[in-house]
Amino acid sequence: TILVLDFGSQYSHLIVRRLREIHVYAEMLPCTQKISTLKFKPIGIILSGGPYSVYEDDAPHVDPSIFDLNVPILGICYGMQEIAWLNNKSVSRGTKREYGPANINVLDSSCPLFKGTDNSKVWMSHHDKLTKLPDGFKTVANTDNTPFAGISHVSKPIYGIQFHPEVTHTVQGKRLLKNFAVNICKAPQNWTMENFIQTAVKRIRDTVGPTAEAIGAVSGGVDSSVASRLMKEAIGNRFHAIFVDNGLMRKNEAENVKHALDEGLGINLVVVDAGKEFLGNLKGVTDPEKKRKVIGHTFIHVFERVANQIKPKDGSQIKYLLQGTLYPDVIESVSFKGPSQTIKSHHNVGGLIDNMKLSLIEPLRELFKDEVRHLGELLDIPEDLVWRHPFPGPGLGIRVLGEVTPKQVEIAREADDVFITEIKKAGLYRKISQAFACLLPIRSVGVMGDQRMYEQVIALRAIETVDFMTADWFVFPADFLKRVASRIVNEVNGVSRVTYDITSKPPATVEWE
Numbered sequence: 001t002i003l004v005l006d007f008g009s010q011y012s013h014l015i016v017r018r019l020r021e022i023h024v025y026a027e028m029l030p031c032t033q034k035i036s037t038l039k040f041k042p043i044g045i046i047l048s049g050g051p052y053s054v055y056e057d058d059a060p061h062v063d064p065s066i067f068d069l070n071v072p073i074l075g076i077c078y079g080m081q082e083i084a085w086l087n088n089k090s091v092s093r094g095t096k097r098e099y100g101p102a103n104i105n106v107l108d109s110s111c112p113l114f115k116g117t118d119n120s121k122v123w124m125s126h127h128d129k130l131t132k133l134p135d136g137f138k139t140v141a142n143t144d145n146t147p148f149a150g151i152s153h154v155s156k157p158i159y160g161i162q163f164h165p166e167v168t169h170t171v172q173g174k175r176l177l178k179n180f181a182v183n184i185c186k187a188p189q190n191w192t193m194e195n196f197i198q199t200a201v202k203r204i205r206d207t208v209g210p211t212a213e214a215i216g217a218v219s220g221g222v223d224s225s226v227a228s229r230l231m232k233e234a235i236g237n238r239f240h241a242i243f244v245d246n247g248l249m250r251k252n253e254a255e256n257v258k259h260a261l262d263e264g265l266g267i268n269l270v271v272v273d274a275g276k277e278f279l280g281n282l283k284g285v286t287d288p289e290k291k292r293k294v295i296g297h298t299f300i301h302v303f304e305r306v307a308n309q310i311k312p313k314d315g316s317q318i319k320y321l322l323q324g325t326l327y328p329d330v331i332e333s334v335s336f337k338g339p340s341q342t343i344k345s346h347h348n349v350g351g352l353i354d355n356m357k358l359s360l361i362e363p364l365r366e367l368f369k370d371e372v373r374h375l376g377e378l379l380d381i382p383e384d385l386v387w388r389h390p391f392p393g394p395g396l397g398i399r400v401l402g403e404v405t406p407k408q409v410e411i412a413r414e415a416d417d418v419f420i421t422e423i424k425k426a427g428l429y430r431k432i433s434q435a436f437a438c439l440l441p442i443r444s445v446g447v448m449g450d451q452r453m454y455e456q457v458i459a460l461r462a463i464e465t466v467d468f469m470t471a472d473w474f475v476f477p478a479d480f481l482k483r484v485a486s487r488i489v490n491e492v493n494g495v496s497r498v499t500y501d502i503t504s505k506p507p508a509t510v511e512w513e
């Protein structure tokens with residue numbers, strides 16, 4: 001394993017991504033990680049960039065004993081400045097910020113880090129700089145503005161670069177990371193999803209043992225489907241997948257999920273039709289956060305009730321709860337800045353674990369989303385499920401603005417179906433990160449034939465994003481929007497007007513509620 005120590009750069013997780021892409025296994029931990037309590041022995045260490053200045057009093061610093069491990073070390077941006085600071089304090093604020101592309105000159109082509117690379121564009125993002133070489137180091141690359149763009153120790157495998165090899169704007173960045181991981185650290189390139197299946201299945205079997213049983217919720221999304229498929233592979237029918245149909249799913253979705261998981265993949269599936277219960281509890285509720293709470297609590301309640309009815313064959317209690325946690329959630333919660341503030345109430349299964357005395361199983365916690373999708377393809381999960389846009393836990397409950405009634409849900413569901421069907425027909429589904437229709441709680445005048453209409457408004461939303469933290473609205477051809485609007489007004493009873501949301505995030509969020 002290559003250990004990436006995170007100083008809080010927005011690019012840190014990309015270092016892990018790039019290494020995984022060349023099939024090298026890497027893990028990220030906070031920069032404050034003590035080496036003595038590390039659970040594995042890294043074969044190399046990368047120090048990430050970060051928003052701080054090494055010379056400030058409250059700047060984060062690495063455990064100096066990383067240098068006693070005698071493994072190769074690569075410092076990137078802040079990481080390089082950290083190496084210099086610990087060595088001879090030769091870091092200070094530059095006269096100007098350097099942000100954006102720069103041309104690198106490789107001065108020493110025999111340096112193993114730069115092997116096979118040549119002068120090309122790199123991505124810079126820094127204000128501080130090295131004022132002189134750290135003791136025992138030499139310069140191996142520079143740019144017009146940065147005399148120490150690349151440095152290496154004269155006798156030890158310790159390297160520093162001022163630019164960011166992990167972002168795609170650094171043309172030869174991946175080659176550089178490969179040089180470090182494969183040539184310098186001698187990392188095996190055996191991280192593949194094919195290998196991962198074997199390891200994950202074995203790990204689940206070792207954890208659960210020969211007789212214990214497990215439960216997990218499936219939503220129809222790719223994460224819970226893939227996680228359930230692994231459970232099925234590992235422990236067969238001792239895994240019980242519970243699908244709570246909350247009556248707030250998209251059109252035909254509940255049937256499709258049942259069909260795909262139960263009949264298609266042979267997963268032991270318990271389906272609970274709880275639409276009435278959810279809609280009953282939502283009666284009169286209009287505040288978005290309150291809706292989320294009601295839906296979340298109802299979910300836990302229903303799930304627990306059903307789970308308690310499942311009796312393991314050996315007469316004991318269910319012992320394990322499956323969760324489709326992914327690596328970005330894990331990284332976020334281990335950051336040295338403390339866990340992120342908002343954990344969505346829907347995902348909070350803490351109560352379940354305590355009440356039912358369950359232990360968590362998280363077979364996907366090392367994976368990024370695209371790795372999960374690849375895994376899904378290898379595990380024969382239908383394409384529809386593997387590539388499905390994310391769908392929020394509260395479902396149409398937060399896409400019907402205002403009070404959620406069966407009639408309103410039906411309008412939102414039908415309009416959404418027209419929109420998504422047309423998107424798929426136009427071959428745009430995979431180009432868009434997320435698309436949906438939501439029903440606004442206002443009326444608008446229209447005319448159809450000779451009839452005056454006074455009906456509701458549908459807002460369409462389609463976005464492109466990498467991480468859902470920021471997003472841009474998707475640019476559709478005008479005739480596409482025309483077709484969708486016309487179909488919705490003509491085919492969906494109760495709608496007299498269609499609008500397209502052209503706000504980016506921020507300031508708007510993806511969802512309307």
Ligand code: XMP
Nearest residue numbers: 292344346390391392393394468509510511
């Ligand atoms: P926002 O609206 O916060 O959405 O920009 C970002 C992403 O999160 C999804 N989302 C949710 N997912 N429960 C969920 O499981 C929720 O309460 C929830 N709210 C938003 C949203 O669909 C988008 O993908």
